[in-house]
Amino acid sequence: MTEFLQQITNGVIVGATYALLTIGLTMIFGLMDILNYAHGELYMMGGVAAYFIMELGGISYFMSIPLTILLCFFIGLVIELVLARNLYSAPLVTTAIATVGLSIFLQNTIFLFWGNMPRTLRSPFPIKPLYVGNVTLPPVRLFVLIIAVAVIVATQIVIKYTKIGRAMRATFQDREAAQLSGINTKMIYAVTFAYGSALAGLSGLLSGSFLTVSPFMGPAVTNKAWAIAIMGGKGNILGAIFGGFILGVVENLGAGYISSAYKDVFSFVIVVLVLVFKPEGLFTRKSQNIGSKRGKLTAKETK
Amino acid sequence: MAILEVRGLTKEFGGLTAVNNVSFDLHENEILGLIGPNGAGKTTTFNMIAGSLAATRGSVKYNGVEILGKKSTEIANLGIARTFQITAIFHGLTVLQNVVVSTHRLQSANILDSLFYTKRYREEEAAIREKAMDVLEFVGIAHLADVVASNLPYGQQRLLEVAIALATEPQVVLFDEPAAGLNPEETRMFDNLVCRIRDRDISILMIEHNMRLVMGISDRIICLNYGTLLAEGSPEEVSSNPLVIEAYLGKGGEE
Amino acid sequence: MDKKITVTVALVVAIVLPFLIRSEYYMHILVLALMYVMLTQGLNLLVGYVGQLSLGHHTFMALGAYSSALLSLKLGIPVILSMLIGALIAAFLGYLMSKLTFRVRGSYFVILTTAFSEIARLVINNSTDITGGPMGVRNIPSFSIFGYVLKSKTSYYYLGLVLSVIIIYVCDRIVDSKTGRAFAALREEEGLANSVGISYARFAMVAVVVGAFFAGIAGGYYAHYTNFISPDLLSFNNTLTILLMVVIGGKGTIFGPILGSVIFSFVPELLRAVDNYRLPIYGIVLMVSALFMPKGIAPILSNLYNDAKKKYRKNKLNRSEGGIS
Numbered sequence: 001m002t003e004f005l006q007q008i009t010n011g012v013i014v015g016a017t018y019a020l021l022t023i024g025l026t027m028i029f030g031l032m033d034i035l036n037y038a039h040g041e042l043y044m045m046g047g048v049a050a051y052f053i054m055e056l057g058g059i060s061y062f063m064s065i066p067l068t069i070l071l072c073f074f075i076g077l078v079i080e081l082v083l084a085r086n087l088y089s090a091p092l093v094t095t096a097i098a099t100v101g102l103s104i105f106l107q108n109t110i111f112l113f114w115g116n117m118p119r120t121l122r123s124p125f126p127i128k129p130l131y132v133g134n135v136t137l138p139p140v141r142l143f144v145l146i147i148a149v150a151v152i153v154a155t156q157i158v159i160k161y162t163k164i165g166r167a168m169r170a171t172f173q174d175r176e177a178a179q180l181s182g183i184n185t186k187m188i189y190a191v192t193f194a195y196g197s198a199l200a201g202l203s204g205l206l207s208g209s210f211l212t213v214s215p216f217m218g219p220a221v222t223n224k225a226w227a228i229a230i231m232g233g234k235g236n237i238l239g240a241i242f243g244g245f246i247l248g249v250v251e252n253l254g255a256g257y258i259s260s261a262y263k264d265v266f267s268f269v270i271v272v273l274v275l276v277f278k279p280e281g282l283f284t285r286k287s288q289n290i291g292s293k294r295g296k297l298t299a300k301e302t303k
Numbered sequence: 304m305a306i307l308e309v310r311g312l313t314k315e316f317g318g319l320t321a322v323n324n325v326s327f328d329l330h331e332n333e334i335l336g337l338i339g340p341n342g343a344g345k346t347t348t349f350n351m352i353a354g355s356l357a358a359t360r361g362s363v364k365y366n367g368v369e370i371l372g373k374k375s376t377e378i379a380n381l382g383i384a385r386t387f388q389i390t391a392i393f394h395g396l397t398v399l400q401n402v403v404v405s406t407h408r409l410q411s412a413n414i415l416d417s418l419f420y421t422k423r424y425r426e427e428e429a430a431i432r433e434k435a436m437d438v439l440e441f442v443g444i445a446h447l448a449d450v451v452a453s454n455l456p457y458g459q460q461r462l463l464e465v466a467i468a469l470a471t472e473p474q475v476v477l478f479d480e481p482a483a484g485l486n487p488e489e490t491r492m493f494d495n496l497v498c499r500i501r502d503r504d505i506s507i508l509m510i511e512h513n514m515r516l517v518m519g520i521s522d523r524i525i526c527l528n529y530g531t532l533l534a535e536g537s538p539e540e541v542s543s544n545p546l547v548i549e550a551y552l553g554k555g556g557e558e
Numbered sequence: 559m560d561k562k563i564t565v566t567v568a569l570v571v572a573i574v575l576p577f578l579i580r581s582e583y584y585m586h587i588l589v590l591a592l593m594y595v596m597l598t599q600g601l602n603l604l605v606g607y608v609g610q611l612s613l614g615h616h617t618f619m620a621l622g623a624y625s626s627a628l629l630s631l632k633l634g635i636p637v638i639l640s641m642l643i644g645a646l647i648a649a650f651l652g653y654l655m656s657k658l659t660f661r662v663r664g665s666y667f668v669i670l671t672t673a674f675s676e677i678a679r680l681v682i683n684n685s686t687d688i689t690g691g692p693m694g695v696r697n698i699p700s701f702s703i704f705g706y707v708l709k710s711k712t713s714y715y716y717l718g719l720v721l722s723v724i725i726i727y728v729c730d731r732i733v734d735s736k737t738g739r740a741f742a743a744l745r746e747e748e749g750l751a752n753s754v755g756i757s758y759a760r761f762a763m764v765a766v767v768v769g770a771f772f773a774g775i776a777g778g779y780y781a782h783y784t785n786f787i788s789p790d791l792l793s794f795n796n797t798l799t800i801l802l803m804v805v806i807g808g809k810g811t812i813f814g815p816i817l818g819s820v821i822f823s824f825v826p827e828l829l830r831a832v833d834n835y836r837l838p839i840y841g842i843v844l845m846v847s848a849l850f851m852p853k854g855i856a857p858i859l860s861n862l863y864n865d866a867k868k869k870y871r872k873n874k875l876n877r878s879e880g881g882i883s
Contacts, residue, residue, distance in 0.1 A: 092668070097848040101847075105841025223672060259684075268674075275662050275669070279661060
């Protein structure tokens with residue numbers, strides 16, 4: 001029983017980082033409809049940035065968090081302005097190659113500075129784990145969970161109750177109507193992309209605090225994020241949140257009880273099952289799906 | 304027996320009934336006009352007959368055989384062609400290629416034939432090109448055969464759509480607002496084209512908002528409003544039907 | 559007429575090439591380039607003609623490679639036969655995959671192909687008993703025909719040339735047939751294609767299965783050439799390479815992927831000079847190509863060629879009109 005609870009706990013914590021990562025991705029996918037292969041690199045750069053901020057800047061772990069978020073927000077903004085915005089109306093193949101090119105560029109450029117060695121971010125928490133019943137919980141992981149949940153909740157608040165959040169939702173529902181009612185969709189896209197990148201970077205920082213950071217860890221994470229985004233439904237933030245936690249837990253239970261070698265396979269199996277049986281996502285009602293022509297889900301509009 | 308027998312066709316979207324228990328016949332070699340204000344359910348009815356939308360209830364018989372529930376590709380292969388409300392052409396292909404591609408259901412040569420350049424392949428390739436040119440001549444755009452479809456002006460794109468439908472050698476054609484956006488000159492030519500199609504032993508069901516066009520060439524007319532069939536009969540009967548007039552009141556009079 | 563001349567010249571050059579190139583190293587690159595020619599023709603059917611992006615093509619190659627390798631090594635089946643069976647296995651898995659994926663398009667389809675290939679990679683990597691796991695399969699028998707065993711790079715070059723020519727020919731014939739036209743219709747306007755009787759499920763399946771078969775052949779070719787394969791065949795880089803060759807070469811044309819295969823087989827060599835910065839530069843090249851050459855190189859070359867032809871004709875006309883004939 002303890003084993004079971006332990007796996008669940010671990011899964012929830014990892015799942016929280018997955019949720020953060022995927023919220024950004026699903027916002028970008030939902031709003032701008034692009035297949036961004038470089039999302040995992042933003043995650044990676046969050047960890048890398050935090051490391052350099054702490055080691056070279058001598059800044060404390062806690063201060064490095066908002067700094068990393070800002071940095072990743074800024075990087076995302078630059079990427080959007082220079083690359084992404086040219087891809088919104090481009091065919092899928094073009095976008096795929098462009099974003100893969102970006103990911104290769106980022107991975108290998110960071111590699112030049114970092115080398116190949118995985119490193120863990122140094123956090124000021126004691127190593128001695130806390131105990132909840134028989135379940136061990138290292139303090140750093142608890143901190144990660146708290147921050148992740150806090151940011152997730154904050155994001156929901158922003159989306160639901162702020163002016164910009166409403167503008168985002170309006171643009172997601174109907175781009176033309178949003179433009180007609182005076183919303184600056186170009187700015188919305190830029191902000192969404194930057195915000196999604198910031199969340200990814202934070203996710204990388206958090207998971208780098210108890211796992212590792214290395215230049216080539218992006219692609220594996222990108223695949224997982226996409227799996228979760230599809231599971232949760234395109235543009236569905238709640239779906240991304242639930243999906244993230246679910247995947248984290250499933251992976252850990254699977255690794256614990258079935259096989260740890262196949263840990264990464266779960267996200268892929270889930271994607272296959274979802275896309276074969278319920279392509280609009282587990283948490284989306286069919287009628288809610290706004291399939292645009294390019295990221296088109298099904299050939300028929302309704303069935 | 305009518306070529307198309309629609310009985311009790313119904314489409315419900317959650318709480319909304321878009322098409323409500325619609326029944327009508329399409330007789331052979333007739334032009335049946337389908338009119339009604341915007342949102343009356345005309346295109347929805349089309350989509351159900353053509354197989355691109357699942358019906359909630361009802362029956363559609365084509366030459367006595369039930370086709371409701373079949374996929375749109377199957378229905379196309381049975382000889383029912385359709386055009387779309389929003390211009391649908393194969394944008395990147397030339398006009399000729401557009402039509403050649405559409406003769407798909409007439410072709411029987413397969414990859415092996417192509418591989419070995421068999422007689423069947425060579426003859427069929429020549430035959431479909433000839434057929435395509437014939438269709439283009441009939442429609443009036445043969446001189447544009449090598450133009451890339453997306454470069455055509457709007458009126459000729461609409462003609463290309465008709466050519467695409469005719470290329471399938473259909474028995475029935477469903478036209479969805481074929482004359483939308485055409486100027487009066489183009490509309491007159493369209494008028495003529497539709498009649499010539501009917502004269503080729505093709506039965507036509509046509510949605511149109513242009514009253515002069517539809518009243519002028521239709522043999523019979525049916526009128527829908529809010530998904531329900533309001534009237535069925537000759538153009539004179541339908542246009543003087545008080546229910547029909549009421550449905551259009553305040554629409555500014557489509558002319 | 560043009561086409562026949564070009565093809566004949568290209569064939570002659572290809573046949574004579576090994577005599578002009580004395581280096582083992584460049585022969586090796588040419589052998590791999592031919593493998594890519596086989597791979598890209600198949601992928602092009604789906605990406606260039608039907609218009610759906612797949613990132614799982616390398617999986618079919620790996621399946622063909624592993625099947626052929628294991629059948630010939632462990633069961634003693636003659637290589638020609640094992641390659642064929644390997645390709646059939648790959649084709650069958652392509653069939654299954656298309657049956658499962660026909661309902662989705664665009665990004666969703668891409669993710670699905672990625673998922674399938676990752677699952678395959680993990681399975682192959684972990685099935686150590688059968689596939690040797692990360693250690694791979696060694697001592698794979700070389701290709702042999704009528705008892706004659708192929709050992710030299712040049713002999714594999716000619717084998718590859720024969721296979722490539724066959725595959726190119728078949729793909730060209732497919733494109734120039736009812737099926738190829740159906741592909742194009744689906745790519746341009748799927749709803750309209752449906753309305754003239756063309757079904758995505760059916761034709762996408764043809765594209766996938768044929769592509770998978772050829773990829774399986776390419777995989778077998780590779781396995782019996784290098785005598786060693788490992789799960790590295792299933793790395794994402796492989797599928798990326800194949801895709802780039804198709805797209806940057808020029809998707810939707812028969813010539814484009816061939817061009818892409820040759821260029822991208824030799825480009826890594828060119829970039830070796832800036833070894834450290836090779837990959838970041840590569841990334842930049844990709845982004846730039848995607849943004850500025852979305853249709854690939856082949857259409858650009860084709861336009862240049864046509865413009866040159868027009869100019870030549872115009873000059874000829876002017877001269878004959880202006881001069882005294």
